[in-house]
Amino acid sequence: MSFISRGFQRRQAPAAPSDRVPPGQYVTRDFPVLSAGPTPRIGLDDWRLELVGEVDQPLSWSWQEFTALPAEEITVDVHCVTKWSKLDTAWTGVPVDALLDGVETSAGFAVAHSYGGYTTNLPLDDLTGGKAWVAYRYDGEPLEPEHGGPARLLVPHLYFWKSAKWLRALELRADDAPGFWEGYGYHNYGDPWREQRYSGD
Amino acid sequence: MARAAVLRRLTWAIAEVVHLVDETPRVRSLTLDVPDWPGHLPGHHIDVRLTAEDGYQAGRQYSIATPTDGTRVTITVERLDDGEVSPYLTDVLEVGDSVELRGPIGGYFVWEPSRGGPLQLVAGGSGIAPLMAMLRARLQARSDVPVRMLLSWRSGEDVIYADELNAVARDATGIEITHTFTRSAPDGWTGRTGRLDREALAELAWTPSERPLAYVCGPTGLVEAVASALVDLGHDPGRVLAERFGPTGG
Numbered sequence: 001m002s003f004i005s006r007g008f009q010r011r012q013a014p015a016a017p018s019d020r021v022p023p024g025q026y027v028t029r030d031f032p033v034l035s036a037g038p039t040p041r042i043g044l045d046d047w048r049l050e051l052v053g054e055v056d057q058p059l060s061w062s063w064q065e066f067t068a069l070p071a072e073e074i075t076v077d078v079h080c081v082t083k084w085s086k087l088d089t090a091w092t093g094v095p096v097d098a099l100l101d102g103v104e105t106s107a108g109f110a111v112a113h114s115y116g117g118y119t120t121n122l123p124l125d126d127l128t129g130g131k132a133w134v135a136y137r138y139d140g141e142p143l144e145p146e147h148g149g150p151a152r153l154l155v156p157h158l159y160f161w162k163s164a165k166w167l168r169a170l171e172l173r174a175d176d177a178p179g180f181w182e183g184y185g186y187h188n189y190g191d192p193w194r195e196q197r198y199s200g201d
Numbered sequence: 202m203a204r205a206a207v208l209r210r211l212t213w214a215i216a217e218v219v220h221l222v223d224e225t226p227r228v229r230s231l232t233l234d235v236p237d238w239p240g241h242l243p244g245h246h247i248d249v250r251l252t253a254e255d256g257y258q259a260g261r262q263y264s265i266a267t268p269t270d271g272t273r274v275t276i277t278v279e280r281l282d283d284g285e286v287s288p289y290l291t292d293v294l295e296v297g298d299s300v301e302l303r304g305p306i307g308g309y310f311v312w313e314p315s316r317g318g319p320l321q322l323v324a325g326g327s328g329i330a331p332l333m334a335m336l337r338a339r340l341q342a343r344s345d346v347p348v349r350m351l352l353s354w355r356s357g358e359d360v361i362y363a364d365e366l367n368a369v370a371r372d373a374t375g376i377e378i379t380h381t382f383t384r385s386a387p388d389g390w391t392g393r394t395g396r397l398d399r400e401a402l403a404e405l406a407w408t409p410s411e412r413p414l415a416y417v418c419g420p421t422g423l424v425e426a427v428a429s430a431l432v433d434l435g436h437d438p439g440r441v442l443a444e445r446f447g448p449t450g451g
Contacts, residue, residue, distance in 0.1 A: 003215055003252055003299070003301055004252055004253070004254055005251040005252050005253065005289070005298075005299075005300060005301075006293075006298055007289070007293045008251045008252070008253050008259075008289050008293070009253045009254070009255075009257070010253055010255075010257045010259075010285070011285045011288075012285055024250075024258065024260055026259065026285070032421065032445075032446075033421045033425070033445050034445055035443065035445070036309050036310065036442065036443060036444075037428065037438055037439070037441055037442060037443050038428035038429055038431070038432045038438045038441050038443065039425060039428065039429060040438070041429075082262055083260055083261060083262070116438065117439065146421070146425055180309075184307065184308035184309055185211075185306070185308060197248075198210075198211045198306065199210065199211075200210030200211065201210075201211075
């Protein structure tokens with residue numbers, strides 16, 4: 001440790017054991033909102049979720065069809081690249097595994113597309129194997145628009161910008177393609193435990 | 202919108218505090234000299250990292266309040282009493298001290314005169330910082346992009362950059378600045394009070410047919426309300442750019 005900030009010391013006792021909080025993060029109790037534009041308002045009658053790209057046949061769900069899929073209750077910690085972590089967040093969502101059930105694909109990558117135009121990319125392996133959901137309830141209530149409702153991606157093992165709000169489509173791809181923040185220099189993968197905040201970290 | 206992405210590795214630099222300005226009782230501007238600073242666009246931010254003697258580290262992000270100026274970078278920090286980083290920056294740091302930082306970060310919420318306008322700037326409290334970088338860049342470049350700036354403050358003592366804003370409002374052409382106070386207005390204030398709601402925006406902001414580029418920055422409540430109202434009024438959501446900070450900005 002070479003640089004010391006004169007007169008700086010920890011002001012708060014650690015709010016959680018260190019194995020719960022990745023390096024450089026602090027724990028918050030409220031739920032900050034971060035997004036780059038206005039919050040899109042999508043009526044449930046108009047809402048659809050699509051699975052497109054490198055698939056044998058594109059799929060699409062209406063709100064009714066989507067919420068009829070078997071859902072799971074998930075309690076996980078989420079970590080935002082702007083340094084806050086929120087522990088034990090409780091969601092209801094459909095596992096991405098269930099959306100991909102029976103789908104033939106040779107894709108290695110995915111891009112999540114949102115209402116409003118946001119995108120984010122991740123390896124397909126990070127969306128499968130019980131690691132990712134499309135969440136539509138938070139703390140027992142319908143997910144509020146400012147937090148990504150009607151439905152958002154939930155990929156808690158990566159920084160939270162990968163958990164695209166207002167999810168509209170999952171595009172499966174043979175090649176990787178940077179999403180919105182990734183194109184502005186944020187890390188392509190975004191593992192909070194390896195502190196992959198920006199390109200080159 | 203053209204991307205200004207610079208996909209290079211962001212490395213930590215040790216920056217010296219060269220100038221401090223107490224803007225309000227709670228807000229301080231810090232000018233830092235950053236060796237090898239590559240330059241930035243108005244709207245970019247930096248990561249600041251503090252390290253205690255026992256190795257404990259805490260970091261936060263702060264918007265840059267000035268246009269690119271050699272190796273000088275100025276941030277404007279509001280003290281959050283229960284925060285860990287902001288009270289250090291506002292109360293402990295002195296000229297001659299150093300902090301670690303890296304940047305510039307971002308690239309979407311940025312503006313430079315070549316992007317044109319008209320420019321609609323809307324801020325709540327210390328959310329003015331990145332918009333001030335834009336306003337200052339517009340003045341420095343002697344650009345004629347028309348600007349309307351709407352600023353929401355809790356009270357008179359919370360106004361940041363007050364003298365500079367007053368001078369700009371008085372002297373600059375093509376720049377209109379409107380303040381509103383949501384809790385208590387200064388004595389003798391005959392201007393606006395209350396929140397920047399849909400009605401206020403309909404009256405004060407550029408109209409949708411003028412196709413402004415809108416930048417909205419402040420606490421989540423204000424940004425949600427203003428961005429939604431602009432879209433409701435008919436503005437293109439793709440031309441409404443938002444930067445939000447929550448109460449835990451630290």
